Amino acid sequence: MIRRSGFILLLALLLVPTAQADPSAIQRGAYLFALGGCASCHTDSDNGGEPLAGGLAMPTPFGTFYTPNISADPQQGIGAWSNADFIRAMRRGISPEDEHYYPAFPYTAYSLMSDAELHDLKAYLDSQPASAVPSKAHQLNFPFRYRSLLALWKWLYLDGQRFSPDPNRSEQWNRGAYIVNGPGHCVECHSPRTLLGGLDSDHLLEGTPDGPDGETVPGLTAASNPEFGQWLDEDIQFALETGMMLNGDFFSGTMGKVVDNSTSQLSEADRAAIAVYLKSFAKPPQ
Structure with missing residues (x-):
């Protein structure tokens, strides 16, 4: 009787559809x-x-x-x-x-x-x-x-x-901050590291010579990359969508893959939010 009950229970479990x-x-x-x-x-x-x-x-x-x-x-x-x-x-x-x-x-x-x-x-x-x-x-x-x-x-x-939004910033800026620092993890590649491999919080988004595969990763602030400081929001959005930079060249290496597998697939709203957030760092001090 016990064996029969156990068999019936097993059969019932097998017949229950897997949750989709x-x-x-x-x-x-x-x-x-x-x-x-x-x-x-x-x-x-x-x-x-x-x-x-x-x-x-x-x-x-x-x-x-x-x-x-x-x-x-x-x-x-x-x-x-x-x-x-x-x-x-x-x-x-x-x-x-x-x-x-x-x-x-x-x-x-x-x-x-x-x-x-x-x-x-x-x-x-x-x-x-x-x-x-x-x-x-x-x-x-x-x-x-x-x-x-x-x-x-x-x-x-x-x-x-x-992630905690900054109440003093716009919703669009906060969305960009969330992407860049969170799931998009742009800050992880575009920032220097300490000797122990942690992010150098005093120099976030200032670039690093020790990027993936030994690549030099450019900074995304005006102080660290004056050329990027001249980009407009729409320039950043276009580059994230197509991989084409302001000088007509295309991203290659790791960033080329980022465009192919990530930023080109994002909504226009999210690319715009990224641009707004990055430009808040790229503007030279007044």
């Missing part, structure tokens, strides 16, 4: 996916990598990081993660196995996102094809291979606060 994500949540998550430029880092497109399977090498002064598989595969990707697992990773940089993630994964920026946004992003990722390609191990210099040291790093550089 709300299509509107997936659609919102797709936009957030583009906003964060996730495809640029988590698909090794130059080497024919599978979508979201990771494997992209990121050389840094601390060693080489490899982006992980974030596909819906339950073993090699994040398909088995709960929403709570995903939020903890995105906000606190902690894996489901309670290991610290390195800040090459910019959770300091993603921590500004709301629960609802992170739920939508997870719904979109879960809707994408799974890839069973294992994530590559990082190749880091001593002593950075010891993840326990990241507890101190987070104490110094991760406050875990959600």
Whole structure:
């Protein structure tokens, strides 16, 4: 009798339809996916990598990081993660196995996102094809291979606060601030780092010679980049949409991928908000 009851219960569980994500949540998550430029880092497109399977090498002064598989595969990707697992990773940089993630994964920026946004992003990722390609191990210099040291790093550089609008600024400016500092994480690439790899908060958006793949990343303030200080809002919007700069050249390298996978897919309103926010830093002091 017990065996029969157990069989009936198992059969009932198997016959219960799997809960499907709300299509509107997936659609919102797709936009957030583009906003964060996730495809640029988590698909090794130059080497024919599978979508979201990771494997992209990121050389840094601390060693080489490899982006992980974030596909819906339950073993090699994040398909088995709960929403709570995903939020903890995105906000606190902690894996489901309670290991610290390195800040090459910019959770300091993603921590500004709301629960609802992170739920939508997870719904979109879960809707994408799974890839069973294992994530590559990082190749880091001593002593950075010891993840326990990241507890101190987070104490110094991760406050875990959600985005808080500035009541003295316009709604458009605040939207731009949220994108640049949050999911778009522009500030992560366009700012210099301290010796420990944290953002130099005194020089945000002033550029750095130690950008992705050793590229020099230009500043986005008038003091650090007088040429950019001459750009108009519409120049910035056009560049983010098409990749064409004011001098007629096109973005290449990492920024070229950002345009392809992120900014060209954003709404005109969001590109305009980014421009308004950046121009508030680009204007020379009066």
